[in-house]
Amino acid sequence: MRDCDEITLFLGEWGPFQKSIFILLSISIIPIGYSEMSMIFLSDTPHHHCSLPYLISTSSNLSQALPLEEVNGQLDYSRCTRYKRLNSTEAHFGNETERCLDGWDYSTEHYISTITTEWNLVCGDAWKVPFSLSVFCMGVLTGSFVSGHISDRFGRKLLLFLSMAVQTISSLIRVFSGSWEMFVILYFIMGLGQICQYIAAFILGNELLGDSSRLAFTTLGLCVFYALGYAVLPLCAYFIRSWRILLLVLTLPGFLYIPLWWFIPESPRWLLAQGRLKEVEDIVRAAAKKNGVTPPSVIFREEDSAKLMVPPP
Known part of the structure; x- marks a missing residue:
């Protein structure tokens, strides 16, 4: 059986198609950076x-x-x-x-409000602030277990955008939380969505990009744009001192990623494993056209996916 990389070698390593995938998947990671660290400002305890x-x-x-x-x-x-x-x-x-x-x-010297001042998470209830972070980590742990199964069953692209939707919607609802309990439950869901999105972007990038660009994507693309999200957060928190408004401002950019659905394709490897040859052919031919190369008359054959479709023993 021919390897998928071997079959698509004619696309080249670093054409317009690979560059667009590199950039689009990398920028999708920015909200994870600032959302994950936002609790530093959302839950800070003033004097x-x-x-x-x-x-x-x-x-x-x-x-x-x-x-x-x-x-x-x-x-x-x-x-x-x-x-x-x-x-x-x-x-x-x-x-x-x-x-x-x-x-x-x-004191309102630094903040107009935080979740600590909103629900008096001090003294006997001070444990609720660090526990909120623990609940978030539980969501991340849960997402780590289920993300692989979901991506293998329904596809990497669907998991990526589904987890982005879960993260954005749960964060938006958090803005209107009426209690700490509601806030922390939504924070769990957000943690689940964040790790699923990161894993889906990681896998999709590795399966869409060639050998030479995979290393740059996993070390520079994901990490640098993740850090960029960190860098944006303090700037927003400096000008916005109310936790609800800050959270709303951090949430709304998530809706800007909706158009990416039409620019990021599904993983050819996954489609090949599902036996969906027509779809994978269309994706590879579109990539070849974008890179300005001429694809073979027949790119994939039935035997290329037959072995991948056999379930492991």
């Missing part, structure tokens, strides 16, 4: 202390109502406790402390 509504109408100050504690080697007002009032009418305090019964006041 805060117990809310003290009864101080507004009195001459008392924070030093009388809040105990001091050491934070990062410096004395600061406690973030999770306050002194108990001696009576309910005056702002007089004893030495006994209590929890923040009236919520928290958060």
Whole structure:
């Protein structure tokens, strides 16, 4: 049986077709970079202390109502406790402390809002912030297991665009989350979509490109554009200080990738393994036309796919 690379050798290694595939698949990775790291800004915890509504109408100050504690080697007002009032009418305090019964006041020096300030993920609920990242990683782990089976069953291209849709839609719904629980469930789904997209792009690039361009794609294409997503994130977060607006801005570019469906073909190797010779012939002939080369009159034969169609023992 002839190898797919051997059959399509006439296309060349680095023509317009290969260059377009390299660029399009690489830029599809950019949203993964900034979406994955966005929780750094979405869930950051600004400086805060117990809310003290009864101080507004009195001459008392924070030093009388809040105990001091050491934070990062410096004395600061406690973030999770306050002194108990001696009576309910005056702002007089004893030495006994209590929890923040009236919520928290958060500094707006760096952020207008984060999910931490939105749902008070501090003190007793501070564990929810790192747990959110753990849930995301669970989604990535789940996607790592199922992505291969989905791509083998339904195709690399379908998995790529399906996972991009899952990632974009789940991220858009997260903007309107009404609770931390809803937010974190959608974050799991987003993690699943991200790893499926990355794996699908990786496989599709390797199966569409030639030997000499595969190494550049997997080391430069994917990694550089992934890092570019990282670089875009701080710039957006610098100008946008509300977590919902920031997440919306990071989500909307996902819809710009819809037209790529008509420019990125399915993997010829996968189509050949499915016995879909007519489709793989059309893709290779279109690539040959784009590269300005003349393909053979017959590119693929039945025996080229017969062995690939036999299931492994």
